[in-house]
Amino acid sequence: MQQLTVQQKLEILADAAKYDASCASSGAKRANNGKGVGHTDGTGICHSYTPDGRCVSLLKILLTNFCTYDCVFCVNRVSSDIQRARFTPEEVVNLTLDFYKRNYIEGLFLSSGIIQSPDYTMEQLIQVAKLLRTVHHFGGYIHLKTIPGADERLVAQAGKWADRLSANIELPTQQDLVQLAPEKKSTIIEGTMGQILAHSDEAKEASIRSHLPRHMLPKFAPAGQSTQMVVGATATTDREIIQRAGALYGNYKLRRIYYTGFSPYPEADARLPLKAAPLMREHRLYQADWLMRYYGFAPDEITSEANPELSLEEDPKTSWAKAHPEFFPVDVNVAPRESLLRVPGIGYRNVERILNIRRYHRLSIEDLRKLNVRVKHVAAWITAADHLPTSPLVSASPLPSPTAQLDLFAAASALSGAL
Secondary structure, eight states, X not given: OOOOOHHHHHHHHHHHGGGOOOOOOTTOOBOOOSSSSOOBOSSOOOOEEOTTSOEEOSEEEESXXXXXXXXXXXXXXXXXXXXXXXXXXXXXXXXXXXXXXTTXXXXXXXXXXXXXXXXXXXHHHHHHHHIIIIISOOOSEXXXXXXXXOOHHHXXXXXXXXXXXXXXXXXXXXXXXXXXXXXXXXXXXXXXXXXXXXXXXXXXXXXXXXXXXXXXXXXXXXXXXXXXXXEXXXXXXXXXHHHHHHHHHHHHOOSEEEEEEOOOOTTOOTTSOSSOXXXXXXXXXXXXXXXXXXXXXXXXXXXXXXXOSOOSSSOXXXXXXXXXXXXXXXXXXXXXXXXXXXXXXXXXXXXXXHHHHTTTSOOOHHHHHHTTOOHHHHGGGEXXXXXXXXXXXXXXXXXXXXXXXXXXXXXXXXXXXXX
């Protein structure tokens, strides 16, 4: 077998890693300890690119693209006829430090194919992070992919050195895994997620009980855990994907889920679709994901049994609003936060600004315009001090008569704030 140089390995293993989009570094802060190099301030940090051109700010590589598994949707599967390479842990450490010192990157995202066993692969990944932290006192961001099925002891070690851990759920449902990745089981993957959550909770409880200085408190993957699923490789609907995501958030307190639209590759298995999943579908799933994480939407509210797919033409918040005309108009001067969050065109940051401003005066359309709210977009869904909607969509909604005497002790609606 030809001996590859580090540069040749880098070309192979950085390219192999581009299919994994789950490497944003937001949410982590780590200060330099004065002994080595590097720090992270919680913002995106590297310059890797996914196949569709999105920028992700980490040195994103695989330890190896050798893999004993044969997942049909994965280009690195054991039956794939691709060039193989493998880094040693020391080579990954040196690459990370060299790139960092040249100001090319501010952190490392490290994943791997499965070699020998989940435990052996996990030990190799941990060794990279441990060398960076203990030998070189690296203060930059480290995201390690945990290998589902690895010993819990190894998961505990990984969280000691990494800022974020992730265990890929791979495909939305167990049926999808049976079809395209029969060696992987959702119970094992979720078991690893549960271990990460348990160790994280233990570290937080220990911190609360401890009287140690802050920099000496026990930490376990302080940036939390995430996961990734490939969408579009099977016929699973958006409704099933969103419900699956909602369950993962609820059960394992994930920071976020990454959705990767399936991309065909040369000589792929005949069971896979020939066309890539629409990028807009991936975008809509991310919008739906934000609705669940920041806007208080339940998974069942975003799609329905009758319409299980997200619209590619309009965002899911607007789709929900059109399906619920009885909820609108929302009065920006009295509605609770939960109702304002459901107005299409008003984001959660502007909701906080509206709540603060209306403590001092009633908001008008001009006030919303000053907040950079797209008034033309939201006008049909709200009332303001100088505005009543005229859209036929919401005009049928019962509006309180401006001349009616209101009851001072009537209970406020939990959602609309109307009396």
